[in-house]
Amino acid sequence: MEHQNGNSKNQKLVRFASWVVDHKILVVLFCLLVGGGSIAVSLDLVMDNSLEAYFMNDDPSFAYYKDFMKEYGNDEFLYIVYTHKKDVFNLDVLKVTQKLVADLEEVPFVKKIHGLTNVEFMESNELGDLKIFDLMADFPETQEQADQIKKKLMAKPIYVESFISKDGKYAAVLCEVEDKPDDDPNYHQKIGHGLKQVLGKSEFKDFRFWPVGEPVLNSEFYELIEESAVVIAGLSFVLTFGFLVVLFRQTKAFFGPWLVVMFSILIVVGFIGVMGYPITAMFQMMPSLLIAIGVATSVHLINEYQIHLRAGNDNRSSILKSVELVGIPCLFTTITTAVGIGSLTVSPVKAIKEYGRFSMFGVMGIFLFSFTIMLVVLAVSGKRTERHFEKQRKRNSEGRQHLVFLDKLLAGIAALNKKHYGKILIVVGIFSAICIYGITRLEINSSYLEEIGDSAKIYQDYRFVDDKMGGSGNFELLLNSGEPDGVKTLQFAKTLEKIQSFIDSKDDFVRKTNSINDIIKDVNQSLNNNDKAYSRIPDSDQAVSQYILLYEMSGGEDLEKLVSADIAEARLTILTKYSDTKTAEKFNNELEAYIPTILPEGYTYNITGASYMLVKSMGHIEKTQIESITLALGVISLMMIVVFRSIKVGLVSMLPNVFPIVVTLGFMGLAGIWLDYVRTLIACIAIGLAVDDTIHFIFRYKMEFKRLGSYEKALDVTMSDVGRAITITTIILMMGFGASMISKINDMHYFGMLASMCIFVALLSDYFICPALILLTKPFGKEFDSLDVSHQSSVISNSSPLTEN
Template identity: 25%
Template sequence: MPNWLKYLYAEYILKHVWISALLFIAIIGGIGSNSVYFRMDASADSLVLENDHSLEYYRKVKKRYGTDDYLFVTFQPKEKLFSTESIKQLRSLKEQLAALPDVEAVISLIDAPIFDANKISLASIEDDLYFIEDKNIDLEKAKRDLLNIPLYKNLLISSDANITVIQVNLKGNKNYFKLNDELRKLQWKQINKTELSHYEKQAEINLKQELRLLADEVAVRNERVIAQIRNIKHGYKEVATIYLGGIPMIAHDMIEYVKNDLVVFGVGVFLLLIAIQAFIFRRMRWVFITLGGCTITAITSIGILGLMDWPVTVISSNFVALLLIITMSLIIHLIVRFRQVERDNMDMGYNDKILETISSMFTPCAYTSLTTIVAFGSLMVSDIRPVIDFGKMMIMGVSLAFIIAFLLFPILMRIRKKSGMDRRKESGFFTFTNHLAVISDRWRWQVATIAIVMSITSAWGMIYLSVDNRFIDYFKSDTEIYQGMKLIDTELGGTTPLEVIIERSAIEADFAFINEESEEDEWDQEFEDEGVSDTTSDKEESPRLWLTSHGINKLHKVQTFLDSLGVTGKTLSLAAGLQIVEQINGNQRLSDFELSLLEKKIPEDLREQIMSPFYNREHDEVRFLIRVKETDPQLDRNKLLSDISEFLTKQLEFKEDTFHFTGMLILYNNMLESLFKSQILTLGVVFGIILTMFIILFRSLKLALLGMFPNLVGACFVLGLMGWAGIPLDMMTITIAAISIGIAVDNTIHYIHRFKLEFAQLGDYTKAMYACHDTIARAMYFTSITIIAGFSVLVLSNFMPSIYFGIFTSLAMLVALLANLTLLPVLLLLTKPLKLKKCEENIGEAEAGQQVDLS
């Protein structure tokens, strides 16, 4: 610890403790007051990097074709669906949903025009269409007719006609896309290294604030309308089974999970902290000090997140719990060190004991905090936005935890001054490390052999690691998200949307425009004969290639192929919509003239349902909306995209740059694709930086490599176990290896520091090992047990990745602890990397400032 810093502690903090305390409270209070701006984000945008081209294209498509701003309400009556009573209940439910202030429109089975495919014709269409609520309707016949209309089956009603679904379209803010476009123009200028003017910088700030307000309004609206729908749903529990689904509901419930996890994790860690502290130290004094440090760290960190406008996502929902664990670990080291100083220096003054504790622990704790920061900082090399944000948050949080621990500990120790040493009778729990010392001494080669076998087995298991997991598996089976997604997935056409956008240029090569003018003249004459006048602007436009018989035939081929894929549910497109018209036309494809006439005369409301969501008139571009079955065990997203791409390029001869994939499936799949890359990068960065730090700290390459090996065993063991168990990597488990190494190496630093000191004093490797296990190993043991217990609290989450993260991180920390207390000493005993003469020369330095005896 630098002398100037020791002077500040002695002359200011310890001598003027109440002034220091008041100043500390004022600073913390000022920062913590920003907690009111703390927010959470579960939007699709939080899944990717802000400058990701996939996100930009996703926004472009949503602007052109409409957003995913709708909810699904499934309706499965206790009576038959096609009964008078059930239809009345469905009507009542629809009217209640339509009456909600935030609902723009409601689409249900009641609104669907029905026809008998064997009797209807284009000439008599107005007379042959009927609705399910018309008078004197045969409901059984209506059911048969509905099931014979391909567009309705597995979309409005299930194939067994027992379940129907209501689509609830929510009111949106049309300014969002305009504001976002303006913001992105400014941001792209910065990405291209173009400096913004003062006006543009202020405009960027204003646009961010406006978009933030719009996002908050949408979140409040979703919360309100979802609560209202669930309240309505409750009134039908006696007559029907109803589930709520849709992207807004999933986003809302995930935010609720985040909120719940923050509370549960925080409270759970606090309760564990009290129990562990009370068991280990047997005094409320230490519990009070640790609780104070953890509470202040949590409040301050949340305040900084609010001040910096860093939203917490599902990935970073364990942020507070991790900070509590890390802060607790630091304070436990200080407490254990103070108890030793108090025991070994009975004649020393109270302030001097505190100062000795702070000064002797400052350097090793600074290094351990730095290695933890490196571990979390490595997450920033990921391509996944929430992982990057998580890394930033934890860098800030760990730094804050270190500062608060080393400021708060001396203040609270002075305020709660109490003389007398702690005394307790040591049980088997406290002598556990001594037993590990015996194992390390007597079975050296056996321990080394076990470590080698574990390493080989882990490496083999890591080969089977995968990332292609199902989004539905992120939720427990008793949650509404899971149940609703499963029902919609299996009975009503699939859940996760995948969109295929095909440009006009895909079929331009199929057309020869030699006789273009004459053909257009013929068409115009035919329109005039039918009483349809063409506008000047239409004549100036290029012919719409997709709205020709050739274009529609191509679309039907795409539609047929997409329908044939086992993992796809319902596919909606212009071709699917035209199937109804073709069915009415005696299952005959429409001619070029009929298509042109249809496009001219189609009513606006029908255009909004059949054409606008799937055909862009301005760009002559078509869109296929595929709902993929998340519950299908055969789902392989990469293979699905590859199969579609291969069909379009080889069978239809479309060029690759003429069609594009987008939608939530693409954003999610891009994130999964970057997981393996992120795993390699994060592990590589962590290993490289920590190894460099070890070389600098230990001044020995051999010692640095020996120190890294036990921690790699723990991390690789968990990854190998996940591979053997078939548990895929996800957004959270991807961070386990880097985090566990970053935290576990804290023990390595403390142990090797202490071992060097003991070896210099005793001159014998075996004696130094026993001395370390009787002193420093106990502090490592206490802190690791606390950390393991803290991570285990994550099993209380409703979010399965959090549960896996808690289980496997706890396991990694346990294996790393055992490796540091068995394998590390065995490696030191077998390789003998220290030279006695060198260690004797460094005794003075070790005793002066690098003493790390924590027992």
């Protein structure tokens, strides 16, 4: 029955291929229509690498973060630290700074700007009058006046390391930004671009700027992604297609796969457009993934096609026979690859889920175009191709000369397996144990900044700002008194002060904190002749409450950002060094351990903010990795068991594919390479791809065993024929993914390296583990005597390995 089903499926594919060859123009028109349609629906693609692209809307921590922003406003900001050849308080420099502050209003989405020239300042004069004013509302006319202002500013703790560095050499401008509009995902790029334009003006050429903040970082990250995605895709293209040209020495062997890959990329982009997904950091891996898979699939088809042409078949029957032979295996490997990549859709991380979906779509696209446009390419200029191979046959199959070395290597591997399969499995076992130890040391961590790398200007800017000024990462702590107006009490102020002092003591990580207490202390100091000794919390509930009211009555506008609407809750902003998530998590854990110990009854607290959200997302990475690998292995194993109709064969075929993942994750653990968003994809992509070669290997092995009756003889033939094909596809995949190693983004660099490594180990598994396990377990039944068919190749057998029973 299986035989009939397989044959029937094969015949359907062959009939379809025949139709394609007979209706070339129609097929081309179809492909152009699909490609054109995809371009049309993808014109409005947007890039978004903000938190929203990574969290599902129903994620509780993200939902809280959104509620927080609704209550307190956007926690993103632009923070521009600067210095000048002269002093930042030089009168001429201040005049240009005034222009800078005004010009920054041109930056899209900038809501409010606070700089030296307009920062809100509170003081009392000699008569005791309280004065609240923009610091330079009365612009200094002399250098002496300017120096006086500098002195006043530096005497207020609230401003030091926020607007002026401790040594007075550096100053800063803080820009509040509007909430990200739902209909404008290019928000960060617009801000980043606008900021560059303003800071690049000639009148500011004597300034040195260090701009930081999420919009700047994201905008820079986008530029790098755009730049590196094009370069990586280009290199991946040159390497893989170059290899095809060298291997097959035929124009159409290059042109066909190129069209397959191009149309597949187009439909993925169209799919993204239709689904309304934003382009995230994940997208940059898609072109090289499709190039690698597209080319690898084409290799099987072109290889069979050329073999049949060499054997003297005409162009049309060569196409149909190659489809008959590799069509179903290609369909099956497409499904396994799609399952591997599709397993990522279980991720709670939105960007990974979307990546899983559109890449799965792309893999299926490759199958579709391989059996449509690719066949059309093979079908055109058929006469010329036939003549070409006729001449080649006369030259005694010179096309295969360059594979002699590989044939010898494969024969050696087969011999080694036959002689030492037990020892091979012991070595694999020991190696696996070491790698499993490595996995236990694997760290889940992430840092945009580290990904960009220390040679990038943005990296240096962040480190500089973290060193000299208020810090570029942020946590937000919300302390809730449990009752309206509860913030305006002495008990609350004191509790908040304790927490703030504890946080300030973590000065290796925390750079600056800010809360309603700082305003209360500033009011107190201002009401008491600006005496620094009064920069403290007053000693009654009434005073705390009325100082807050005084601040508001004087035009103070920050209260809404510091307390909740009902004044039951206060916000403590913690500006930190921009760190990796591991460091941030350690700080978060310290905070979570300390706060409950000093919390009065009825009080509660919450933590959120951009840095905290990154910490939370790390938990999702672990979940993604475990769940997606389990799902991919489970579904593919089940498929193997069903197709081979044997649990034993199914399991034997899966073990060689688990090994590369164990080795890769183990290597990462031992080498101290983090597991992060991008690297979490490696395992599933690798399973999906590696299993393809194993399928080809085991199907052929089983078929040859049924024919030859001997495991060892079957191994020789299988290794010789399939071994060559899987070696070539592995080289292509390694080149496709390895191209990412030139990326300026560390994440992509490591992705390229680790994915290539994983695929290479998968090849070694197919070379050694797969044959060794088969020789040990003998899963195809007992050996039997057969006619002596020697070790001849069966590659041009007209039966498909999938239909052979």
